[in-house]
């Protein structure tokens with residue numbers, strides 16, 4: 001039996017053919033028409049008015065914060081349990097990432113914890129649609145941000161194809177940010193996108209991603225920017241991946257259901273109560289009591305798994321060990337990602353669940 005990776009990319013002859021065709025067309029490789037087409041397809045899929053793709057889902061967050069005018073001294077509220085890019089994007093601009101605890105059942109930011117973190121320096125809130133989910137009080141968070149003049153950025157890196165009340169996640173904030181790194185619903189190797197309905201923010205983002213230029217090719221700089229640009233070579237792959245999103249979303253939901261069923265009532269294992277009408281999970285998550293032992297056991301059986309992110313506040317990069325975020329800390333210490341690629345077969349899921357049951361019995 002093959003080693004079952006925790007994550008791997010999924011592509012086939014369609015991507016290979018598209019890249020070949022593009023390379024045979026005297027391609028310029030850098031961003032141009034194919035990138036614009038890829039942007040249009042993301043805007044159309046999410047229902048957003050504007051889309052800008054960039055080199056990854058970290059710089060899309062940085063560019064989003066820059067477009068919202070976040071500066072040193074400002075505070076931005078972020079969940080304590082998320083991928084590090086969410087909070088690093090804030091701190092890299094000299095602003096302060098203020099952590100808030102998450103909810104036990106969604107792993108997303110807790111509304112009350114967010115409110116408690118707000119003060120006169122708060123300028124923005126980054127809601128993370130963790131693994132295609134949204135906070136229980138999503139609408140209250142949106143309303144609060146609007147009422148108090150705070151920017152709401154939705155980090156939807158893990159949520160392409162997931163929805164809330166039928167509307168694409170990523171389109172609820174002032175700006176939504178996606179990632180196309182290898183483990184995401186679609187991948188271009190590296191890559192990211194912002195979506196927005198706000199023309200002013202969009203125009204700023206176009207400048208930020210291109211050195212602050214007035215327009216492409218101009219050497220007149222209206223603001224400070226950098227090179228966050230994408231490439232047509234990646235866009236060609238992205239266009240093929242976009243065609244697969246509906247099937248991939250359906251498969252991710254089906255995989256989630258199969259794992260839930262296979263791990264039902266297993267002692268020492270908790271699954272997450274996903275609402276699969278909305279959520280297409282990027283990752284298969286469990287909480288377990290004997291995590292290190294289970295990782296080793298699975299590895300001996302050819303199954304790769306990966307521990308959850310740490311609670312960010314206590315990482316050396318932040319060093320805020322004096323703070324307490326009980327839910328984030330519990331999730332971080334018990335969470336494990338199981339093989340989640342769409343390449344994993346039903347038979348392999350059954351095998352993985354049986355291995356876990358054998359360990360837990």
Ligand SMILES: Cc1ncc(COP(=O)(O)O)c(C=O)c1O
Nearest residue numbers: 056057058083085157179180181
């Ligand atoms: C929630 C979240 N935000 C941001 C990012 C950063 O995206 P990228 O890896 O494309 O820079 C990721 C990627 O792992 C993520 O999961």
